[in-house]
Amino acid sequence: MKSGKLYLLPTPIGDRPVYDVLPALNREVMASLDYFIVENLRTARRFLSRAAVGRPIDELRFEELNEHTRPEEWARLLAPVLEGTNAGLMSEAGVPGVADPGADLVALAHQQGVEVIPLVGPSSIILALMASGLNGQSFAFNGYLPVKQPERGKAIRFFEKRARNEHQSQLFIEAPYRNVKLFQDFLTICGEHTRLCVAVDVLQPDQQIMTHSIARWRELPMPEMQKRPAIFILG
Amino acid sequence: MKSGKLYLLPTPIGDRPVYDVLPALNREVMASLDYFIVENLRTARRFLSRAAVGRPIDELRFEELNEHTRPEEWARLLAPVLEGTNAGLMSEAGVPGVADPGADLVALAHQQGVEVIPLVGPSSIILALMASGLNGQSFAFNGYLPVKQPERGKAIRFFEKRARNEHQSQLFIEAPYRNVKLFQDFLTICGEHTRLCVAVDVLQPDQQIMTHSIARWRELPMPEMQKRPAIFILG
Numbered sequence: 001m002k003s004g005k006l007y008l009l010p011t012p013i014g015d016r017p018v019y020d021v022l023p024a025l026n027r028e029v030m031a032s033l034d035y036f037i038v039e040n041l042r043t044a045r046r047f048l049s050r051a052a053v054g055r056p057i058d059e060l061r062f063e064e065l066n067e068h069t070r071p072e073e074w075a076r077l078l079a080p081v082l083e084g085t086n087a088g089l090m091s092e093a094g095v096p097g098v099a100d101p102g103a104d105l106v107a108l109a110h111q112q113g114v115e116v117i118p119l120v121g122p123s124s125i126i127l128a129l130m131a132s133g134l135n136g137q138s139f140a141f142n143g144y145l146p147v148k149q150p151e152r153g154k155a156i157r158f159f160e161k162r163a164r165n166e167h168q169s170q171l172f173i174e175a176p177y178r179n180v181k182l183f184q185d186f187l188t189i190c191g192e193h194t195r196l197c198v199a200v201d202v203l204q205p206d207q208q209i210m211t212h213s214i215a216r217w218r219e220l221p222m223p224e225m226q227k228r229p230a231i232f233i234l235g
Numbered sequence: 236m237k238s239g240k241l242y243l244l245p246t247p248i249g250d251r252p253v254y255d256v257l258p259a260l261n262r263e264v265m266a267s268l269d270y271f272i273v274e275n276l277r278t279a280r281r282f283l284s285r286a287a288v289g290r291p292i293d294e295l296r297f298e299e300l301n302e303h304t305r306p307e308e309w310a311r312l313l314a315p316v317l318e319g320t321n322a323g324l325m326s327e328a329g330v331p332g333v334a335d336p337g338a339d340l341v342a343l344a345h346q347q348g349v350e351v352i353p354l355v356g357p358s359s360i361i362l363a364l365m366a367s368g369l370n371g372q373s374f375a376f377n378g379y380l381p382v383k384q385p386e387r388g389k390a391i392r393f394f395e396k397r398a399r400n401e402h403q404s405q406l407f408i409e410a411p412y413r414n415v416k417l418f419q420d421f422l423t424i425c426g427e428h429t430r431l432c433v434a435v436d437v438l439q440p441d442q443q444i445m446t447h448s449i450a451r452w453r454e455l456p457m458p459e460m461q462k463r464p465a466i467f468i469l470g
Binding site for chain 1: 334378
């Protein structure tokens with residue numbers, strides 16, 4: 001039997017109108033699918049309503065895949081695809097599998113010979129990097145820094161050194177309520193010539209993306225960032 | 236005087252219909268602009284025609300920014316923006332500033348207090364990573380590997396080790412006519428448990444994205460990749 005395909009479906013970041021940040025083709029693909037593997041059921045249903053895929057949401061099949069999903073469940077989630085059903089994988093915001101769940105299921109799909117098809121959509125990592133003016137020929141996304149000292153300070157020094165020695169931009173995310181703390185840690189720990197980009201509320205109406213040297217940041221007022229999604233980049 | 240804004244405008248990868256891979260909002264923004272800073276004049280004009288922005292292309296102002304542009308010209312390119320004109324920055328394919336020219340101009344824009352606004356579009360790096368099933372919580376894009384031995388072998392071993400020790404996916408591009416050589420080098424040099432994703436012609440009709448262990452790749456027929464754009468990922 002011929003396998004179905006696994007479509008990777010980006011979702012909007014924040015409350016932007018869906019097709020301000022997704023191509024119209026994504027709607028066609030979503031409208032053709034009966035089976036969705038999603039990070040969060042409620043968010044996914046709401047998104048598909050907003051995306052106006054023209055299908056009664058109640059007739060669609062949903063399964064959740066997130067940090068609570070045990071590895072032994074992945075095969076069950078993929079089973080309909082092996083039986084010929086196309087599936088759509090989506091995370092809560094942005095692109096699945098990048099700083100979001102999904103990669104393990106995609107890995108299993110490759111093992112089973114299922115065709116994996118990524119669609120275009122917003123990645124706050126790439127948007128922040130594009131807009132940072134920092135090196136986009138070599139960059140690394142490192143996720144979260146350790147929360148506790150002395151590991152946190154050590155990690156910041158480690159990545160600052162890598163940014164300088166390898167000329168590789170270093171990207172981080174933080175839990176939004178800890179953004180101010182992270183910003184202050186960068187200002188305290190990093191050298192004055194190191195550049196720091198702060199990208200807050202990317203794609204939102206009050207988006208702020210600013211890049212300055214640490215020396216310059218020390219003179220400037222701190223951007224509003226508390227409890228707002230942010231990407232930080234050292235370069 | 237109030238500065239204009241610098242919009243970062245993605246362009247399609249390959250020959251896909253423009254709005255299969257770009258949101259409709261991008262068209263509105265492009266239709267509002269009189270000034271474009273572009274990697275290649277001919278490609279940019281052709282893209283804007285295909286994008287049907289509803290403006291006579293001959294009435295628009297274009298300047299080129301690419302590997303031939305000297306740093307002392309950046310200020311001239313940005314001058315109209317400082318005088319209040321909005322500008323659009325675009326590369327030949329994909330998103331400007333990421334594995335493409337543009338970052339230096341964006342850096343200057345930040346120095347001059349110009350607002351930088353990234354729009355959504357296709358990045359073959361992110362699409363390949365999403366579809367690879369390799370770790371998307373930590374990843375690095377390293378551009379091109381050295382062409383000559385022994386530097387090339389050393390670099391492959393270095394990045395394979397980093398992928399393993401830091402559990403960080405390592406992404407590379409190659410000049411398309413050297414893809415087969417790079418694929419063979421990975422198969423010869425890397426350990427059998429290392430995973431390799433080959434993403435060929437991403438977003439094109441004949442897209443092929445496959446991830447296997449090196450041991451498995453050694454048994455499989457080599458995917459068609461010669462002279463086709465490709466992303467390689469070690470994980």
